[in-house]
Amino acid sequence: MGEILLTMRGICKSFPGVKALNNVDFTLRAGEIHALMGENGAGKSTLIKVLTGVYPKDTGEISVEGQPIAIHSPQDAQKNGIATVYQEITLCPNLTVAENMFIGRNENLVVDWGKMVKRSDELLKNLGIPARPKQQLGSCSIAVQQMVAIARAVDMNCKVLILDEPTSSLDDKEVEMLFSLMRDLKSRGVGIIFVTHFLEQVYAVSDRITVLRNGELVGEYVVEELPQVELVAKMMGKELEGLSDLDKNRGKSSAAGESLYEAENLSSSEAKPFDFQIAKGEVNGFTGLLGSGRSESVRAIFAADKVTGGKVRMKGKQLNINTPYQAMKAGIGYLPEDRKRDGIIADLSVRENIILALQVMKGFFHPMSKAQMSGFADEYIRALEIKTASQDTPVGSLSGGNQQKVILARWLLTHPEYLILDEPTRGIDVGTKTEIQRLVLKLAEEGMSITFISSEIEEMLRTCSRLIVMRDRKIVGELKGEELTQSNVMRTIAGGGKENA
Amino acid sequence: MPERKKTGFFQNNSQLLIPLVAIGLLLIFNLIRDSSFFSVNIGTNNDGYPVLQGNLISILNGASELAILAMGMTLVTAASGGQDISVGCLAAIAGSVFVKVLRAGPITGWTVALGVVLCCLVAMVFGCFNGTLVSVFKIQPMIATLILFTCGRSIAYWINGGATPTVGSPIITAIGSFIPGIPVPTPILIVILVGIILSIVFRTTTLRLYIQSVGINQGAAKLNGINPLKIKLLAFILLGACCSVSGVIGVSRLSLINHETLLLNIEMDAILAVAIGGNSLGGGKFNMAGSILGAYTIQALTITLYAMKVPSTDVKAYKAIVIILLVILGSPVVKDAFRRLRMRSNSGRTSIGKEAA
Numbered sequence: 001m002g003e004i005l006l007t008m009r010g011i012c013k014s015f016p017g018v019k020a021l022n023n024v025d026f027t028l029r030a031g032e033i034h035a036l037m038g039e040n041g042a043g044k045s046t047l048i049k050v051l052t053g054v055y056p057k058d059t060g061e062i063s064v065e066g067q068p069i070a071i072h073s074p075q076d077a078q079k080n081g082i083a084t085v086y087q088e089i090t091l092c093p094n095l096t097v098a099e100n101m102f103i104g105r106n107e108n109l110v111v112d113w114g115k116m117v118k119r120s121d122e123l124l125k126n127l128g129i130p131a132r133p134k135q136q137l138g139s140c141s142i143a144v145q146q147m148v149a150i151a152r153a154v155d156m157n158c159k160v161l162i163l164d165e166p167t168s169s170l171d172d173k174e175v176e177m178l179f180s181l182m183r184d185l186k187s188r189g190v191g192i193i194f195v196t197h198f199l200e201q202v203y204a205v206s207d208r209i210t211v212l213r214n215g216e217l218v219g220e221y222v223v224e225e226l227p228q229v230e231l232v233a234k235m236m237g238k239e240l241e242g243l244s245d246l247d248k249n250r251g252k253s254s255a256a257g258e259s260l261y262e263a264e265n266l267s268s269s270e271a272k273p274f275d276f277q278i279a280k281g282e283v284n285g286f287t288g289l290l291g292s293g294r295s296e297s298v299r300a301i302f303a304a305d306k307v308t309g310g311k312v313r314m315k316g317k318q319l320n321i322n323t324p325y326q327a328m329k330a331g332i333g334y335l336p337e338d339r340k341r342d343g344i345i346a347d348l349s350v351r352e353n354i355i356l357a358l359q360v361m362k363g364f365f366h367p368m369s370k371a372q373m374s375g376f377a378d379e380y381i382r383a384l385e386i387k388t389a390s391q392d393t394p395v396g397s398l399s400g401g402n403q404q405k406v407i408l409a410r411w412l413l414t415h416p417e418y419l420i421l422d423e424p425t426r427g428i429d430v431g432t433k434t435e436i437q438r439l440v441l442k443l444a445e446e447g448m449s450i451t452f453i454s455s456e457i458e459e460m461l462r463t464c465s466r467l468i469v470m471r472d473r474k475i476v477g478e479l480k481g482e483e484l485t486q487s488n489v490m491r492t493i494a495g496g497g498k499e500n501a
Numbered sequence: 502m503p504e505r506k507k508t509g510f511f512q513n514n515s516q517l518l519i520p521l522v523a524i525g526l527l528l529i530f531n532l533i534r535d536s537s538f539f540s541v542n543i544g545t546n547n548d549g550y551p552v553l554q555g556n557l558i559s560i561l562n563g564a565s566e567l568a569i570l571a572m573g574m575t576l577v578t579a580a581s582g583g584q585d586i587s588v589g590c591l592a593a594i595a596g597s598v599f600v601k602v603l604r605a606g607p608i609t610g611w612t613v614a615l616g617v618v619l620c621c622l623v624a625m626v627f628g629c630f631n632g633t634l635v636s637v638f639k640i641q642p643m644i645a646t647l648i649l650f651t652c653g654r655s656i657a658y659w660i661n662g663g664a665t666p667t668v669g670s671p672i673i674t675a676i677g678s679f680i681p682g683i684p685v686p687t688p689i690l691i692v693i694l695v696g697i698i699l700s701i702v703f704r705t706t707t708l709r710l711y712i713q714s715v716g717i718n719q720g721a722a723k724l725n726g727i728n729p730l731k732i733k734l735l736a737f738i739l740l741g742a743c744c745s746v747s748g749v750i751g752v753s754r755l756s757l758i759n760h761e762t763l764l765l766n767i768e769m770d771a772i773l774a775v776a777i778g779g780n781s782l783g784g785g786k787f788n789m790a791g792s793i794l795g796a797y798t799i800q801a802l803t804i805t806l807y808a809m810k811v812p813s814t815d816v817k818a819y820k821a822i823v824i825i826l827l828v829i830l831g832s833p834v835v836k837d838a839f840r841r842l843r844m845r846s847n848s849g850r851t852s853i854g855k856e857a858a
C-alpha cells in the first residue's frame with residue numbers, strides 16, 4: 001500500500017440545528033480502497049461534500065499529497081484529481097448518455113460530437129454498461145444511470161475516486177463488474193473512497209474502514225482486524241440484534257387468508273400484460289434482474305404509469321384503477337423505487353412530506369390542522385427514528401437514508417390494506433434495515449398485504465412467503481415454501497430452473 | 502424553540518427582508534427629501550365626505566390592481582414554474598365585459614353585481630384557456646399566454662365596439678374611489694378583501710400544499726394522488742378571477758374603458774412583484790405576502806420618482822435600475838455569498854474560542 005494521498009484533519013461542519021461533522025479525521029493512501037461506514041445521517045455524504053467543495057467546511061484542513069489545498073467548488077476538486085459519484089444521481093436526464101459523460105469537461109468550447117460518441121461507446125463497452133451513447137439518459141434504468149455516472153468519473157484521470165453508495169441500485173452482476181473496475185483502478189494507484197451499507201461488499205473489496213457515528217470519528221481500522229460483528233457494533237454504538245427470529249415469523253405470514261387483490265391481464269404503457277394476486281396478510285415479492293420489468297409491474301398495479309388494459313378486483317369487487325388517486329382510495333400504497341424523482345418533495349418540510357398522501361386522501365376541502373400534522377409527523381419521526389433537526393427542515397437536506405424513511409412514513413400513515421414497497425431499504429443502514437424487515441412482517445401479521453421488491457435476494461427470502469420471478473418483462477416463475485432458496489431463485493432468474501409459466 | 506407563526510399567508514418570513522428593506526429605504530429617502538411626504542390628512546372630496554389623502558395613501562391605492570394581479574401570478578408561478586404575460590390584456594377583456602353589461606341598461610346595484618360576476622366568469626374561462634394550453638398541451642406558460650397577450654386587447658375592443666365607452670354612475674365612482682362616508686379608498690379595501698378570500702381558501706383547502714408539491718416535483722405529486730393538470734388549471738383560473746377584479750377597479754377609476762391603455766404593461770410589474778417578494782420564478786414554494794409587498798415596493802418606487810419630478814419618459818429607466826438592484830440582491834448567488842460570509846465569521850469566532858480554551 002502506497003504513500004499517503006489525502007488527509008483531512010479536524011473537519012467540522014454544522015447545518016442549522018445539526019452538527020453534521022465534529023472534528024473528523026480521515027486519511028486515504030494511494031492504491032487503497034477505503035470504506036467509509038456509518039448509520040444513516042452519520043455524516044458520510046457530508047464529509048464527502050466537504051472534500052469536494054460542495055459545502056464549505058467550518059474548520060479543518062485538507063491536504064493532497066502533503067500539500068494543503070483549498071477547495072471551494074467541485075471544479076477545484078476535479079482540478080486536484082478528485083472525482084466523485086454522488087449518492088443522488090446528478091446527471092442530466094434530458095441529455096444523451098454520451099453528453100452526460102463528457103459535458104462540462106471540455107476545456108475548449110468546441111465539442112467534437114463524433115469523437116465524443118465514439119469515446120463514450122468504447123467506455124460503455126469496456127465497462128459493460130448496457131446503454132447506447134445517443135440514448136437519452138432519462139430513458140435508462142437508475143442502475144444504468146448510476147453506471148454512467150461512474151464511467152464519467154472514471155474517465156477523468158483521477159487520483160482520488162469517491163463513490164457514495166454506488167451499488168445501492170445495482171444487482172450482483174453489476175456490482176461484481178464495478179468491483180473489478182475498482183480493483184483495476186486501485187492497481188493503478190488510485191485511492192478510492194467507498195460508501196455503502198452492504199457489509200459483504202465492504203469485506204469483498206476494501207482495505208481499510210473508517211467509521212463515523214453521529215458526526216464523530218469512531219476510528220480507522222484495517223479490514224482484516226475488524227470482524228463484521230464488531231464493525232456493526234462500532235457503527236451503531238451497540239450490538240445488532242439477531243435476525244434469527246425473523247425467519248421463524250415467516251412461516252406465520254405465509255398462512256395467508258382470503259384473496260385481497262387480483263389482477264388479470266393487467267398492462268400499462270410500460271408493462272406487458274400479467275396476472276397477479278395477493279392474499280390478506282401475505283408478503284410476496286417480485287424479483288428478477290434490473291430491467292426485468294418488476295418495477296414496471298408494481299407501477300401498473302398502482303396506476304403510476306398509464307394503465308392500458310386488464311381487470312382488477314379488490315376483495316372480490318371489480319374496480320377501475322386508472323390513477324394513483326383511485327389506487328390510494330382502494331387502499332393501495334406505493335413507495336417508489338426512485339425517491340428523488342418520484343418520492344420526495346425536496347423543498348417541503350419533513351412534516352408536509354409525511355402527511356402528503358394522507359392529506360390527499362382526506363381530500364381538497366379537508367385540510368388537516370397544524371396540530372394534527374405535527375402530531376402525525378412527530379409520531380413517525382420517533383417510530384422510524386428519522387434523524388432531522390426539526391419537522392420544519394426541508395426533506396431535501398436530510399441524509400439519503402432518512403429521506404427514504406420519510407417516504408416510508410408517508411405511506412404507513414395512510415394505513416393501506418395493500419402496500420407496495422419498491423426497494424424500501426435502499427440506502428438504509430444495517431440496523432434500520434432489519435427494523436424495516438421486522439416491521440413488514442409485523443404489519444403483515446396485523447393483516448396488511450405487502451409486495452416487497454429488493455435487489456437483495458436474502459432480504460426478500462427473509463420477508464416474502466412467495467416470490468414472483470420476472471425476466472424480459474414477463475413472469476417466468478413463482479417460488480414458494482420450500483422452494484424459496486437462494487440458489488433456486490438465482491436459477492429461475494437465469495432461466496435454468498423450475499418454470500411454470 | 503419559539504413556535505414560528507405559520508398561517509396561510511405568512512410563511513418563511515426571512516424572504517420578506519428584501520422587499521421590506523426596499524420599501525423602508527424608499528420611505529426614508531422620501532422623508533429626507535421632503536419631510537411632508539409622509540403626512541396623511543383628512544380632506545373632503547367634492548361630495549363633502551371625509552377622505553384620506555397623502556402620498557402613502559396614493560401608494561397603497563395606486564398599487565391595488567398590481568397587488569391583486571401579483572397574488573394570482575404567485576399561484577401560477579408556483580404551480581407551473583412559468584408566468585402569465587396576458588394578465589393586462591385579460592383585465593382589459595374583463596373590463597370590457599363589465600362595461601358592456603353596465604351599458605345595457607340603467608346602472609343599479611344589481612347590474613353592477615351582475616357585471617362583476619359575468620366579467621369574472623369570462624376572465625376565468627380565458628384563464629382556463631391559458632391553463633389548458635399549459636397543463637394539457639405542456640406549452641411553456643410564457644408562450645401559451647403570448648396568444649392572449651397578442652389578441653386580448655382586440656377582443657376587448659370587439660366586445661364594446663366603441664373607442665372609449667363611459668359608464669358614469671355613483672356606484673362606479675364608489676368602486677373606483679370612495680364609498681361615501683368611508684375615508685379609505687375602495688381599491689385598498691378590495692385588495693384586503695381579495696387577500697382575506699385567498700387566505701380563507703388556503704385555510705379551508707389544501708391548495709397551498711398541492712400547488713407547492715406540483716411546482717417542486719410534479720412526478721412525485723402525481724404518485725401521491727394529486728392531479729397536476731387540475732392544479733395548474735386551477736391556478737390559471739384563479740389568476741383569471743384576479744384579472745377581472747383588477748379590470749373592474751381599473752374601469753371604475755376612470756368611469757370609462759380605454760381598451761388600449763387599461764393596465765397597460767402591468768404583466769411585467771406583476772411578475773416583478775413576485776420576484777421581488779423573494780419567490781422563485783421557477784415555481785415551487787411561494788410566499789404570498791412577499792408578492793404583495795413586492796407590488797407596493799414597485800408602486801412606492803414609481804410614486805417616488807414622480808414626486809421627484811422625474812420626467813415620465815425617464816421613469817422607466819430609473820425604475821429598471823432599482824429593480825435590477827433588488828433582483829440581484831435576492832438572487833441565490835448573492836444570498837449564498839452572504840451566508841458563507843456569515844458562516845466564515847462565525848467559524849472564525851469559534852476557532853478562536855477553541856484556542857483560548
Ligand SMILES: Nc1ncnc2c1ncn2[C@@H]1O[C@H](COP(=O)(O)OP(=O)(O)OP(=O)(O)O)[C@@H](O)[C@H]1O
Nearest residue numbers: 015020040041042043044045046397398399400401
Ligand atoms: N444541506 C443540508 N442542510 C441541513 N442539514 C443537512 C444537510 N446535509 C446534511 N444534513 C444533515 O447532516 C447530517 C449528516 O448527513 P449525511 O448526508 O452526511 O449522512 P450520511 O452519513 O450520508 O447518511 P446516509 O447513509 O443516510 O446517506 C444529517 O443529520 C443531515 O440531516
Ligand SMILES: [Mg+2]
Nearest residue numbers: 045087399400
Ligand atoms: Mg449519504
